[in-house]
Amino acid sequence: MHFQLLETENLLLRKIAPEVYHFLFNSQSDEEIKSFLGLETDEQFAKEKDKFSKGMATYNRSFVNFQIIDKKTSLIIGACGFHTWYFEHNRAEIGYNLNSDDFKGKGIMSEAIKKVIQYGFEEMKLHRIEALISPNNEPSLRLVQKLGFVKEGHLRQHYFKNNVMEDSLFLPC
Template sequence: MTFFTIETERLLLRKIDLEAYQYIYEHFSEKELSEFLGINTPEKLQKEKEKFKKGITTYNKSMLLFQLLDKKNNKVIGGCGYHTWYLDHARAEIGYALTDDNFKRMGLMSEALQSVLDYGFDKMQLHRVEAFISPTNNASIQLVKKFGFVKEGVMRQHYQKEGQFENSEIYSLLKEEHQKR
């Protein structure tokens, strides 16, 4: 299987959609799957397999992820993409993470996010991109503000982390705002 990729200055962004997920889960060994997904423990692999079994898409919702690969060695160092894409409403929730601490604080997520936002608005025909962020995650808040996201409010006890409910701040970026940048 050939994967669509976007190249930036320091990264390769490998597109993983439903078709790609189905292929890798059907054809890759556990070792190949761990390597491809950038997973380094059996527990994390099992968690990913369970998510896949539950289904990546539901009625009127889908997802699209770009794996972030270090251009120097093709190592998976994180991901960035749309994990909740409402097709009928032309909006999606963006998510991103660097999974290798050695690559943090280098501006790589800014580099990736620019391309992922361009792809979302241009190819996916999104009208709105949303980000739900912990009020204590200053790095993430600064990242979305850099791209012109606007804070809309706080969702009280929106997600659960280690058994505790925590708030999320909601940020959004509209297509016309992105195009003006």
């Protein structure tokens, strides 16, 4: 299977879309899937398999994600992309994570998000990219604001996380 790659100075961003998941889960072994997706535990694998089995895209909504790969080591160090892409409205919600705290504070996510935002506007023809972030997640808030996102709203009890309803700040770009 051919995978689209975006490149930055220090990173490769490998595109993962619904068709990749279909290919992986219908033709590869569990170990091959874990290796390709950079999943380290059986729990992480079970979560991805569950998401796939429940359907990751619908007639009006999908996702485009990019694995963040360190050019020097070829190690998958995180992910960044659009997990809620509404075709009809030309908007998507951005999400991102690093696999280890060891990678934080090094500018990796800034470098990756810039390229993914560019891809969203130019290739996906998005009109709006939205970030929903906990008010307590100051590093993430600083990151997106540095990249041009502006606070537009406060959604009360918006996400259920760790058995608690959490608020989200709404920041579009």
